[in-house]
Amino acid sequence: MPPKTQLDRTAVGLMVLFCTIWGLQQVAIKFGSAGISPVWQAGLRSIGATVLVFAWASLRRVRLFEADGTLGAGLLAGLLFAGEFALIFLGLEYTTASRGVIFLYTAPFFVALGAVWLLPHEHMRRAQWAGMALAFAGVLVLFGENLFGPEGDAWIGDLLIFLAAMFWAATTLTVKATVLARASAEKMLIYQLAVSALVLPPLSLVLGEPGVFAPSAAVWASLAFQVVIVATASYLGWFWLIRHYPATRLSSFSFLTPVLGVLAGGILLAEPLTPAVFAALGLVGLGIWIANRPAPAAR
Structure with missing residues (x-):
């Protein structure tokens, strides 16, 4: 499938x-953190998803x-993927899912800025x-009253997740700007899952974490959701999309996530x-529509 310059119905529906x-x-991580x-x-999420993606690729x-030639970029x-999720999971220990999601979804701006230098064919x-x-203004409307008045140690979590957004953007740009762009979605994802599966458990031990300390049905269900639905199915689809569609347009669509996350919280x-x-x-919605409108035809 050749790369496309616009988002079609398939891309919009998947996004x-x-x-x-x-x-x-965000809700699942909070549930899982209880145990x-x-x-x-x-x-554990990366280990489980690595097994599933290997099985899927084998089938x-x-x-x-x-x-x-993808080993170095992979x-x-x-490593960027491992850093991103270590920062997200640690950050959510200090701040709420609602506060954290606004900082995480500054990533599309870092993608857009990086694309100016790394992806000249995706001109903004x-x-x-x-x-x-406009889309980011919508997120600010939703969380604005809390954004400028952190209490206690919330700023630590905010900062960690803001850094995670930079790691996420760097991962997206690495995929688009290197030979990884020619790899299959399965190979793109397995690099990230397998490396993070090797890096994150030792990091947990270094940090002195207790591991699984209060297992329950809700805790295991939240982990299963993250492994099967998030880290396997949705990420395979995401990397297929960024291989075939403009990263800047896809990233602008991701502003839906914080709003939908709040709806899920409700x-x-x-x-x-x-x-x-x-x-x-x-x-x-208005911002995404404007960002994804086709360019006017030249006269």
């Missing part, structure tokens, strides 16, 4: 589905071990910048759904 899953991820240490939980006869992407028009700004955690939620939905 809405994935953004919903990623919004639920599993943060970095250990991230490591589809995808070649994962052929020499294709290891770099894997002024309308796209304006659309992304449904699953009985968090209040205020008028700001619906205002944010409107701004995010």
Whole structure:
């Protein structure tokens, strides 16, 4: 499938589905943290997903071990991926899912900035910048009252997750700007999962984490959701998308995730759904529409 310059219905539908899953991820991490240490939980997730992606690739006869020049870029992407999720899981120990998600979803701006130098063929028009700004304004409306008034140690978690956003953007740019862009989605993902599966458990031991300290049905269910749905199915789809569609346009769509995450919190955690939620939905939807409009035809 040749790379495309616009998002078609397939890409839009998949991005809405994935953004919903990623919004639920914040709730799942919180549930899992009630019984599993943060970095250990991230490591278990990567180990389980590595096994599943290997099985999937074997069934589809995808070649994962052929020499294709992707090893260096793949290891770099894997280390960035491990750093991203170590920071996310640690950050959520200090801050709420609602606070954390706004910092995590600054990543599309880092992708857009990096694309200026690394992906010149994905030039950002002024309308796209304006659309992304509108979408981010929607997120600020939703979380603004808390963004500028952190209490206690919340700023530590905010900072960790803000750094995680930079790691996420760096991973996306590594995939798009190197030979990894020619690799299969399965190979892109297995580099990241396998490296993080090797890095995160030893990091957990170095940090002195207790590991699994209060197992329960909810804890194991949240981990299973992260392994099967998030880290395997949605990430395979995401890396297939960024291989075939413009990274900047896909990243602008990801602003749906924090809003959908708040909706999930309202449904699953009985968090209040205020008028700001619906205002944010409107701004995010408008921003995504503007950012993904085709360029006007030249006269």
